[in-house]
Amino acid sequence: MSEVRYASPIDEQKYGAYSAFSDSVASCEEETFRFGERIGTESYPAESGRYHVYLQYVCPWAQRVQIIIDYLGLENVVSYSYLDPLRDGRGWAFRERTGPDPVNGFTLLRDAYLSTAPDFKGVPSVPAVWDRKTSRLINNRYDDTIHDFSTVFEKLKNTGRDIYPPALREKIEELLPWISEKINYGVYEPAFAVTQESYDAAVENLYQALDALEDRLSRSRYLLGEVITLADICLWVSLLRFDLVYYPLFRANRRRLIDYPNLWNYARELYAIPAFKKGSRFDYIKETYYSNFAYLLYRGIVPALPITDWEQPQDRIPLSGK
Template sequence: MSEEKYVKKGQEFSRDMNYVPDRITKGARRPEHGPVAGELWPVEPGRYRLVAAKACPWANRAIIVRQLLGLEDVISLGTPGPTHDQRSWTFDLDPGGRDPVLGIERLQEAYFKRFPGYERGITVPAIVDVPTGELVTNDFPWITHDLYFEWRDYHREGAPDLWPEDLREEMEEVMQRIFTEVNNGVYRCGFAGSQEAYDAAYERLWVAMDWLEERLADRRYLMGDAITEADVRLFTTLARFDAVYHGHFKCNRQKLTELPNLWGYARDLFQTPGFGDNTDFEQIKAHYYVVHSDINPSGIVPAGPDPAVWLTPHGRG
């Protein structure tokens, strides 16, 4: 997401879901699931670079799925810094401020190489074609979907079944509710432009949070005894809840640490390889509290909470 005035007075927040709809599929064939509105690119190890900032929850899920599936040596990873200006995410964490593989300072350069004068937001995650330096896609829900379904030949041995066939229909419904009510729900609270819009968003969020708290009372993960894509999609919001959303976005009925099932579940995932080691609380806080200048004009980044609490026993084994 590029910087702009997020809070529009008198309006409720609406996310622009118009992304570059290209897909990377095995043999560049028509995929079994989902829309094909753009071009199809072939699965080729070493050809593509996932550009994903650890600060961003939508990008963070792609980083987590890449590691869970063991695709680190197949698709390289570029990580922009946590803050950006109106133009683009930048590679200020890399030596010389340039991505070491793509050689660019701004992700915007890959977008413009494919679409000169691209007018929509310069978003992460994005997949870039390394040989040409051009953007392939930034359609975040389908990026993780295709990492699972289309790159199966390159998954590590024992990789988790993130889309179990017997649970897929229910999982799609669970993920849709998580997206609309929780992943996007916290933004609907934070960027509300009126008291009425905020009140409605707050109510919707906590109805969903209560539903999740109840759902996790009698199962270890959202779909049962094993981690699925649904857990990845919920985790990135939970990881940011107390550090950002509770105060910065005014989602403050309770902290995550005050919800026994959700808090135990979140720590369970955090302590699972791929989740906590790809969660950077300093980058997360820097992104939200600095970039959202209309919400936090001082730019002050809070010192807490203490991340050590994420390593305490979760008791969900």
């Protein structure tokens, strides 16, 4: 790449506001996640230097991939880069504060999608895996990426760590859907509830799950014993954001993470690990979540319900690892 190129500044008057939905296809989700080639196959073997991942500091699903790469010692095997935290109608973009696209010189993530599939009409998302050898985007499916990077580069990693050990895989696969439904997506349910009844049910379900995790971690250092697994990584990215955005902004306001002694200590212990801390940009997380949510509230997409048990967020230092 000979020239460093960046997208122009955010301009909603010219490009419109960002939307996570597309009116141009019958199924936006199906179109968005149409890229499903797997690393470790004959066409896409696990090779050092071949793959690059487009990430975003804000996205918990993208942070999982970054943690896996760094925790397993694959940082010299698989490269990654970040996009700017804010979006207009063009979607994720490369700007000065997070750096350029080091592989293709794209200014927009959409460019990677359209260069691979010119008829793409979905919403460009992260994490997105680019194959240097074929010059195309090959996968943007959340679960595919975490499983591929957890397993297929075993001979290339520079640590002895294994976050998907054969002896625990069945238990990991039992936990992952529960974590996804109850926590990763569960934190969004109170925010998007449209009635008091649906809000109350969403909060109850979320905090029942957090209570169960608190109990589990009173008897176990990590979710499955004394070793960090893929399940811990998938849970932790939501815990990182809980008190900063989910509690005050998403109206998940019954208790904070800091009010759960075992969950809090667990989250802080993981945060102290360099691979977990590296991609934890509280400033970007807060900037994006609060900007996007304010827009949704203004448009009436998120209702301003008269929630009776709302608690004002207390000032405190977020997860510090100290």
